[in-house]
Amino acid sequence: xxxxxxxxxxxxxxxxxxxxxxxxxxxxxxxxxxxxxxxxxxxxxxxxxxxxxxxxxxxxxxxxxxxxxxxxxxxxxxxxxxxxxxxxxxxxxxxxxxxxxxxxxxxxxxxxxxxxxxxxxxxxxxxxxxxxxxxxxxxxxxxxxxxxxxxxxxxxxxxxxxxxxxxxxxxxxxxxxxxxxxxxxxxxxxxxxxxxxxxxxxxxxxxxxxxxxxxxxxxxxxxxxxxxxxxxxxxxxxxxxxxxxxxxxxxxxxxxxxxxxxxxxxxxxxx
Numbered sequence: 001x002x003x004x005x006x007x008x009x010x011x012x013x014x015x016x017x018x019x020x021x022x023x024x025x026x027x028x029x030x031x032x033x034x035x036x037x038x039x040x041x042x043x044x045x046x047x048x049x050x051x052x053x054x055x056x057x058x059x060x061x062x063x064x065x066x067x068x069x070x071x072x073x074x075x076x077x078x079x080x081x082x083x084x085x086x087x088x089x090x091x092x093x094x095x096x097x098x099x100x101x102x103x104x105x106x107x108x109x110x111x112x113x114x115x116x117x118x119x120x121x122x123x124x125x126x127x128x129x130x131x132x133x134x135x136x137x138x139x140x141x142x143x144x145x146x147x148x149x150x151x152x153x154x155x156x157x158x159x160x161x162x163x164x165x166x167x168x169x170x171x172x173x174x175x176x177x178x179x180x181x182x183x184x185x186x187x188x189x190x191x192x193x194x195x196x197x198x199x200x201x202x203x204x205x206x207x208x209x210x211x212x213x214x215x216x217x218x219x220x221x222x223x224x225x226x227x228x229x230x231x232x233x234x235x236x237x238x239x240x241x242x243x244x245x246x247x248x249x250x251x252x253x254x255x256x257x258x259x260x261x262x263x264x265x266x267x268x269x270x271x
Contacts, residue, residue: 003101003138004176007131008064009035011094013124015057024049030061039065056082060091063099072102090117094128106135107159123173130170130177137163137184144259151191151252152259161188191252 012031030045046061063078076099082092093116100109110132117125140159141149151157167181219225 003131003135005037005068007098007128008068010124010127011091014090014094014122024053024055026052027055027058027061030058034061034064039068054085056086056089056092059085060095063095067095067098067102070102072099075099076103090125094125097128097132101132101135104139106132106139110136110163126170127172127174127177130167130172130174130181133163133166133170134177134180134184142259150255150259151187152256154252157188157191157252160184164188191250191255193251195251195254 012035015031017028026045026049030042030049033039033041033045042061043065046058046065049055050058050062059078059082063075063082066072066078067075076096079092079095079099082089083096086092093112097109097113100106100112110129113125113129113132117129120126120129137160138149140156140163142152142156143149151160164181164185167177168185172178
């Protein structure tokens with residue numbers, strides 16, 4: 001699915017304005033209708049332009065209408081036809097990337113855009129880079145039955161951290177994307193925090209392990225037996241290590257285990 005309608009129309013800022021009175025009047029009217037959200041009119045005009053000439057933007061326009069209607073496969077075919085005419089045209093490349101995102105291939109789309117526009121200063125291109133990375137993060141996570149995105153693997157955390165950092169680096173002039181990047185980064189940080197699970201049992205056992213070790217050390221000290229002192233230190237350390245391995249979990253893993261058991265997940269646990 002598209003992230004926003006803006007993702008469809010923002011790229012048209014890169015196209016030169018057409019003169020409605022010139023031969024490409026169909027294309028100019030199609031563009032105006034698309035920007036206004038009048039999809040039927042846009043489709044008629046872009047198709048009309050395509051009957052009179054061969055131009056990649058006419059194909060992109062038809063593809064945008066199809067994409068807005070959820071027909072990403074048909075839209076992708078249109079963008080590919082445009083690419084045969086103008087493979088390096090930014091509108092063509094951005095249209096293809098949007099179709100890939102709609103197909104669930106946001107990571108591939110991001111890789112293609114980074115390969116072409118990683119160092120660009122153009123605000124429109126940077127917007128699409130950030131928006132695509134936002135989609136990468138959305139598609140990387142697991143979606144629960146109540147439509148909540150959660151982390152269920154370390155790989156998802158790594159992917160989302162990469163996406164958040166790249167979005168922050170791009171620093172686009174879009175408040176929603178900037179907030180989304182900061183929120184995503186905060187979620188990654190929270191998900192990596194450690195916690196005891198279950199906390200009460202873990203803390204009780206840790207106290208017992210430390211107490212047993214200290215008791216043996218005290219007994220060895222009172223009896224003047226170094227072996228008992230060493231044994232107390234080793235026993236306490238081994239038991240405490242075993243408890244940490246058994247009961248210490250990162251927040252994301254606790255939530256993933258709950259998700260696997262069918263429990264409702266509402267977000268990262270507090271660490």
